[in-house]
Amino acid sequence: LKEIFKKDEMRVTATVYFIRQVGNIEVHAHRAVLASISPYLFELFSTDQEQKRKENVITYKLNGGFDKVAFQFLVDYAYTAQLEVPANQVKAVYIAASHLKIDRVARKCAQHLIKYLSTDNCIEIRSLPGIAKNKDFIKQVDDYIGQNFDQIKENSYLLNLHCARIEVLNQSKEEMTLVNSSSLCRLVLDWIKKQITEDNISLSALTENTFMLYLAIDNSLQDCNSLPTG
Incomplete structure (x- = not known):
């Protein structure tokens, strides 16, 4: 943080601010002030200060997907x-x-x-x-x-x-009675997560069909459509 203060010293004395952009608004603040409360911003400012140190007004674009008003509350908190x-x-x-x-x-x-x-x-x-x-x-x-x-x-x-319709097949009634419902729910959630993150299936696509799954040897759920025919 001391390094950021040193490199911001001339800018602060001259009351020159950098501009942090959130969405379509501009928030003016000193890097050292925001870095003092946010490790995330400290790292951001530290990594690129060498290439920006000759600029009087430094611009960063913040893509956090969060509310602009909320960010302003945090800026106010940093100063007060x-x-x-x-x-x-x-x-x-x-x-x-x-x-x-x-x-x-x-x-x-x-x-x-x-x-x-x-x-x-x-x-x-x-x-x-x-x-x-x-x-x-x-x-x-x-x-x-x-x-x-x-x-x-x-x-x-x-x-x-969103509601995904999923049926899990069991080989017998005896096997069904041994199933732990909590563990099965976690396996279903793992399967849904895999479809979204690895197979790039959208949530809307998951809600359009009923999926038939079975428990594989590795204790993961697999789609019955992946079974060989015949």
Whole structure:
């Protein structure tokens, strides 16, 4: 961080700002200030400062897929060390803070979201980008969903989620009784993830058909269409 301050010294004294672009807006700030709260931005600024050091105005383009207003809250936090976020912006600030690795802000946002968990918003919160980085956050949301699932399953948000129709074949009734439903669900999720990430199948395509799967020797689910004919 000291190196960034040294190289920004002349710019700061002359009140020259770099421009960070988020979507179609420009946010003005000092690199050293933002780098002090965000390891993500610290790394970004450190890697290319040599090639940009002769420029008076330095421009970075930020492609984080997060809310522009949320980013401005984080810029204000970097300068004031105070965070004041309206309730309807907490999720957006959490997403931005997680992406930029501003852990303290992400934790505070997570605490607020946990405090106000409800059967109406818990599925949406569980789907937040970046939530996988916070195991305690995930556990608390999952516990809440498990305890209130009878109410949650009637929620319109849950009913509007993509639905893939999958049937898993068993060789016998005896084999069926030995199946652990929790383990089977995880295998199905692994199979869906593989279709999307490795086979490039879209979510809409997964919802259009019914898939017949079987349990292979390696304990993975395979499509029955892959079986040899005859």
